[in-house]
Amino acid sequence: KQEVTQIPAALSVPEGENLVLNCSFTDSAIYNLQWFRQDPGKGLTSLLLIQSSQREQTSGRLNASLDKSSGRSTLYIAASQPGDSATYLCAVSHGRGTSGSRLTFGEGTQLTVNP
Amino acid sequence: DTAVSQTPKYLVTQMGNDKSIKCEQNLGHDTMYWYKQDSKKFLKIMFSYNNKELIINETVPNRFSPKSPDKAHLNLHINSLELGDSAVYFCASSRHGTSRVNEQFFGPGTRLTVL
Numbered sequence: 001k002q003e004v005t006q007i008p009a010a011l012s013v014p015e016g017e018n019l020v021l022n023c024s025f026t027d028s029a030i031y032n033l034q035w036f037r038q039d040p041g042k043g044l045t046s047l048l049l050i051q052s053s054q055r056e057q058t059s060g061r062l063n064a065s066l067d068k069s070s071g072r073s074t075l076y077i078a079a080s081q082p083g084d085s086a087t088y089l090c091a092v093s094h095g096r097g098t099s100g101s102r103l104t105f106g107e108g109t110q111l112t113v114n115p
Numbered sequence: 116d117t118a119v120s121q122t123p124k125y126l127v128t129q130m131g132n133d134k135s136i137k138c139e140q141n142l143g144h145d146t147m148y149w150y151k152q153d154s155k156k157f158l159k160i161m162f163s164y165n166n167k168e169l170i171i172n173e174t175v176p177n178r179f180s181p182k183s184p185d186k187a188h189l190n191l192h193i194n195s196l197e198l199g200d201s202a203v204y205f206c207a208s209s210r211h212g213t214s215r216v217n218e219q220f221f222g223p224g225t226r227l228t229v230l
Contacts, residue, residue, distance in 0.1 A: 034218065043119075043205060044158075044221040087156065093219075101146055101209060102171055103219060105158040 002027045006090055006106035013080055014114050021075040021109045023090030028071050034103065035064050035075050036089040044089065048075070080113045087111070118142050119222035121206050127228045128196060136191045136225045138206030145210055146170075147189035148219065149181060152203040161204075164189055165211070193227075201229045 003026045013019055023033070032051045036044040048057045048064040050073070056065040063076040077084060087110045091103040119140045128134055140147065148171075149161040163171035164183040178194045193200060206222040 032218075036221075041226075043223040044207075046218060046220060049218045089158070091158075101148070101163055101165075101211075101219075102160045102173075103148075103150075103158075103207075104160075107155070107157055 002030075002092060002094065002104045004090060004092060004104050004106035006088075006109050008109060009107065010110040010112075012112040012114065015080060015082060017080050017113075018076070018078050019080055019111070021077070021088050021090075021111070023073040023075070023106055025071045025073075025092050025104075027094075028068050030068065030092040030094055032093045033064075033066055033073050034091045034093070035062075035073075036091065038087045038089060038108070040086075047088075077111075080111075082113045082115045084113050085111055119206055119208055119220050121204075121222040121225050123225060124223065125226050125228075127230065129230055130196055130198060132196050133192070133194045134196060134227070135193070136204055136206075136227070138189045138191070138222055140187055140206075140208040140220070140222075142208055142220060143210065144208035144220075145186055146208060147183065147186075148207040148209075149189065149191050150205045150207060150221075152205060152224070154202070158205070162189075162191075196227075196229045198229050201227055203227070 007022045034049045035047045050066040061078040087108040089108045090106045146165045148163045152158045162181045167183045183189045203224045207219045209219045
């Protein structure tokens with residue numbers, strides 16, 4: 001059974017700092033990994049998707065890496081801003097077919113960026 | 116235009132009642148999902164439909180019955196509501212057969228409170 005763990009559970013940093021969020025998963029047979037952002041009382045916004053054959057993906061100030069063999073992914077946020085404050089969720093997908101479409105989520109990292 | 120929409124956004128009801136939550140996506144996706152986010156913010160899949168066919172059915176009480184009238188809609192009906200059903204329910208969708216297989220897009224959530 002796949003388990004996804006995110007460390008740290010909460011993080012508070014001053015504005016401008018570069019930071020790293022960690023995600024680990026127990027079963028390396030994943031199809032892809034997705035990072036989401038969730039604002040309080042809101043839905044999930046997809047940030048980055050890394051397919052299992054890829055090592056990293058970048059979008060603006062965000063960079064996500066994937067080391068499938070060791071079961072790890074990191075989300076790097078450069079020059080953090082107060083608007084980055086949210087909960088960041090890591091989720092893995094199993095298998096290519098529709099039967100493997102389920103996402104298994106970590107419990108999230110709650111990020112606070114202080115002005 | 117909202118890509119994945121859910122109604123209602125909030126639902127407060129008495130124990131024992133029957134209620135429905137509706138979900139619609141206008142992304143042209145062929146797979147839709149229901150996830151439950153509990154009080155500890157942990158997200159877990161409940162159901163998945165592909166082309167109106169049920170493909171994932173996690174260990175969910177049979178009081179929960181999903182229905183997909185067409186590829187763009189996936190509704191969730193809950194019978195005999197219990198206190199433990201209080202949670203936020205998220206609908207999501209994805210498309211298969213593309214380079215970004217299984218990338219899931221989420222709705223804003225429905226906060227269900229059972230009194």
